[in-house]
Amino acid sequence: MSTINAQNFGDGTDTVPASAVIQGTAKSWVNFNGQGTIATRDSYNVSSITDNGTGDYSLNFGDSFSNTTYLMAPGGQLDTAGGAGYSSIGFERIVSSKTTSGCRVNSGTAAGGHFDYLEVDILFVGDLA
Amino acid sequence: MIDYPQYKLHERELIFKDQHKDLPEPSYAIMWEDPADPDAPMKVTKPSPTWLAMAMHGDILPPVEVYHALAEDEAQPGFKRHTRGHLLHDTQPVPAMTEQEAMEYLVKKDIPARVWRDYKGNRQILKIVPVHMIPTNREFRNSWKINQEAA
Numbered sequence: 310m311s312t313i314n315a316q317n318f319g320d321g322t323d324t325v326p327a328s329a330v331i332q333g334t335a336k337s338w339v340n341f342n343g344q345g346t347i348a349t350r351d352s353y354n355v356s357s358i359t360d361n362g363t364g365d366y367s368l369n370f371g372d373s374f375s376n377t378t379y380l381m382a383p384g385g386q387l388d389t390a391g392g393a394g395y396s397s398i399g400f401e402r403i404v405s406s407k408t409t410s411g412c413r414v415n416s417g418t419a420a421g422g423h424f425d426y427l428e429v430d431i432l433f434v435g436d437l438a
Numbered sequence: 439m440i441d442y443p444q445y446k447l448h449e450r451e452l453i454f455k456d457q458h459k460d461l462p463e464p465s466y467a468i469m470w471e472d473p474a475d476p477d478a479p480m481k482v483t484k485p486s487p488t489w490l491a492m493a494m495h496g497d498i499l500p501p502v503e504v505y506h507a508l509a510e511d512e513a514q515p516g517f518k519r520h521t522r523g524h525l526l527h528d529t530q531p532v533p534a535m536t537e538q539e540a541m542e543y544l545v546k547k548d549i550p551a552r553v554w555r556d557y558k559g560n561r562q563i564l565k566i567v568p569v570h571m572i573p574t575n576r577e578f579r580n581s582w583k584i585n586q587e588a589a
Contacts, residue, residue, distance in 0.1 A: 438523025
């Protein structure tokens with residue numbers, strides 16, 4: 310693997326600093342089945358997933374973040390039953406839900422209550438340690 | 439032959455994923471109960487296929503003690519940011535592990551120490567089991583507990 314060292318990237322018209330590319334790149338992501346026995350379909354920088362209960366999952370990173378100000382962009386699919394697909398996934402409402410090595414997330418329905426998703430998709434952005 | 443240790447940990451995974459497609463689903467999972475939350479249902483932890491394959495490949499993952507060192511740093515009052523993150527990348531990676539060894543490594547990495555190291559009770563609260571032994575029926579999900587009779 311070769312490394313290109315540059316301070317900026319451009320196409321002749323617009324230029325962005327290399328730091329913008331590095332900062333804006335996902336540092337971890339995962340797509341997993343949250344129903345039945347949980348299973349990772351694909352991932353990057355995720356060592357394991359934990360099923361804590363209905364709609365309650367923990368994710369652990371392979372390479373830790375440098376601090377806990379990273380963010381997640383969640384999405385997913387509740388099921389294939391038809392109808393509107395409003396998903397709701399967020400960090401669990403406890404102090405320890407977010408550490409540099411992992412986080413705990415809940416999934417639910419727009420109507421409220423935990424729900425096991427057919428597909429949980431989460432992308433993380435931040436600084437790695 | 440790729441010299442993984444020369445790259446940062448997250449770069450090693452990018453290279454590894456590029457070289458290894460369609461990895462099999464792990465055949466083992468960790469069932470555990472949290473003594474800090476005795477009313478909670480049993481938890482199931484499964485490695486990602488990529489992580490498990492990297493563990494069994496060797497020369498990619500750092501010693502698990504590196505994660506413990508970072509966790510100790512994070513537990514300090516006033517923690518803002520890791521200053522020893524280089525340990526993840528610069529520490530000599532561990533050699534290839536068997537699947538069993540990889541699962542034991544994962545226990546130490548991703549399961550709280552109060553479960554696998556500090557628990558002094560009589561109940562068995564952690565087991566590494568074949569995935570097919572874990573119930574998939576969610577009807578009684580919140581009543582699952584580890585069977586104390588099974589060896």
